[in-house]
Amino acid sequence: MITLPDQEQLFKIISRNLSSDVTTYAFGGTAMMFYGYKGETKDIDLFFEDESQRKPLIQAIESMGYAEFSPLRIYIPEKLRDPHRPKMFKRDDERFDLFVKKIFKTVMSQRMKDDVYAVHEFKENKRLTVKVLRTEIIVMLKAVTERDKDFEDILTIIKKDKNFNWDYFLDEVVWQSQNGDSWVALDTEKMMKELQEYVFIPEKHFKRVHGAV
Amino acid sequence: MDRKKYELLWKLEGLHTVETAAEKLGITRQATLNLLCRLKKEQHVTVSGGGRIKRIYKITIRKQLPRVPGMFDIINKYSPHMKLNPWYDHQVHGRYGPEEALIDAIQTENFRVILASLHLFKHIKNWPRLYRMAKEKNCWQKVGALYDVARLFMRVHQIGSRYLKVITKKWVALTQLRKKNFPEIAGRWKVYIPFNEHDMVEL
Numbered sequence: 325m326i327t328l329p330d331q332e333q334l335f336k337i338i339s340r341n342l343s344s345d346v347t348t349y350a351f352g353g354t355a356m357m358f359y360g361y362k363g364e365t366k367d368i369d370l371f372f373e374d375e376s377q378r379k380p381l382i383q384a385i386e387s388m389g390y391a392e393f394s395p396l397r398i399y400i401p402e403k404l405r406d407p408h409r410p411k412m413f414k415r416d417d418e419r420f421d422l423f424v425k426k427i428f429k430t431v432m433s434q435r436m437k438d439d440v441y442a443v444h445e446f447k448e449n450k451r452l453t454v455k456v457l458r459t460e461i462i463v464m465l466k467a468v469t470e471r472d473k474d475f476e477d478i479l480t481i482i483k484k485d486k487n488f489n490w491d492y493f494l495d496e497v498v499w500q501s502q503n504g505d506s507w508v509a510l511d512t513e514k515m516m517k518e519l520q521e522y523v524f525i526p527e528k529h530f531k532r533v534h535g536a537v
Numbered sequence: 538m539d540r541k542k543y544e545l546l547w548k549l550e551g552l553h554t555v556e557t558a559a560e561k562l563g564i565t566r567q568a569t570l571n572l573l574c575r576l577k578k579e580q581h582v583t584v585s586g587g588g589r590i591k592r593i594y595k596i597t598i599r600k601q602l603p604r605v606p607g608m609f610d611i612i613n614k615y616s617p618h619m620k621l622n623p624w625y626d627h628q629v630h631g632r633y634g635p636e637e638a639l640i641d642a643i644q645t646e647n648f649r650v651i652l653a654s655l656h657l658f659k660h661i662k663n664w665p666r667l668y669r670m671a672k673e674k675n676c677w678q679k680v681g682a683l684y685d686v687a688r689l690f691m692r693v694h695q696i697g698s699r700y701l702k703v704i705t706k707k708w709v710a711l712t713q714l715r716k717k718n719f720p721e722i723a724g725r726w727k728v729y730i731p732f733n734e735h736d737m738v739e740l
Contacts, residue, residue, distance in 0.1 A: 336630060360600035440625050447631030484598040486550060
């Protein structure tokens with residue numbers, strides 16, 4: 325487990341070890357910590373637009389003692405067969421899940437990139453820019469990744485965020501569906517059905533998801 | 538978070554004075570103050586005002602984490618009249634001053650951000666550093682043009698003449714607006730300057 329101050333310290337050390345400036349997008353537990361939704365996380369989920377951005381970060385964390393390991397038992401088998409599964413690195417309790425170009429079948433839309441919640445820059449030798457995605461996007465990506473505790477995190481966000489924008493969320497799900505992500509609508513529907521036991525979700529939202537399947 | 542605390546925060550989330558919070562909860566002023574103090578320790582409350590200004594309590598369900606300053610904070614600190622309402626939370630962990638903020642402001646290509654950032658020229662002390670960073674980002678041409686515009690309206694430290702050589706022939710734009718306001722400066726630096734003299738009144 326890693327706490328927010330530890331995570332900030334870790335990013336600073338990474339920026340010290342980078343060979344060039346890197347820009348990445350944070351989602352999952354990392355992003356939730358930047359929001360203040362939770363105090364600690366076990367995995368640092370990062371997304372890179374291309375391999376040239378991911379490579380310097382991998383070199384930096386490897387020089388810090390992180391070693392690559394298999395995503396077996398972390399992701400379900402269908403996701404493991406996907407060519408866009410993450411590269412995973414581990415040292416003690418902390419784990420990096422590093423995605424490039426796609427998060428399984430989900431692409432980074434222009435709207436995702438433009439509507440970031442926060443930008444944290446860590447400057448030592450080089451600049452590590454961590455862009456934190458909106459809560460709606462975090463929920464969608466957590467529905468897609470389907471790991472242990474992902475649903476718990478979704479529930480935390482929905483319960484704590486009074487301004488969760490369902491229309492924005494569903495617009496993105498529909499867009500992803502229309503742009504090649506065959507899983508997102510199914511995963512979202514499954515997640516919303518589970519969520520319905522805890523929070524009220526109007527029927528019209530389900531209709532939009534069904535329309536996208 | 539236990540259910541009782543969650544319901545309390547859900548009820549209170551938003552901006553409050555002691556009186557409005559007390560009214561909403563139906564408890565005394567002193568009990569409300571004690572409660573707000575406890576929530577503040579748990580990072581759910583931040584306070585602004587105090588002294589002669591009425592205290593406003595910002596209450597949220599999620600924790601309000603301590604911040605480090607970013608571009609918007611630096612611009613708002615040095616721009617006396619024109620303030621920016623950030624549309625994302627920008628924080629920089631490491632060395633960050635007016636020089637860095639000016640470069641970041643130019644990179645946004647946003648009219649209001651660039652206009653408000655003109656005040657930063659008054660606070661730039663390390664010109665070689667600014668020059669080096671601008672060259673890295675390939676925007677010295679824009680910095681030079683903004684410097685000349687800023688000098689028309691405010692007192693700015695003088696920059697060394699060696700930095701003011703213009704070698705480029707290619708026109709660049711600060712924002713999407715391709716206007717040649719301040720024609721002499723625009724022509725000299727080959728930069729489209731989007732704001733005019735009336736916009737400078739806002740500064």
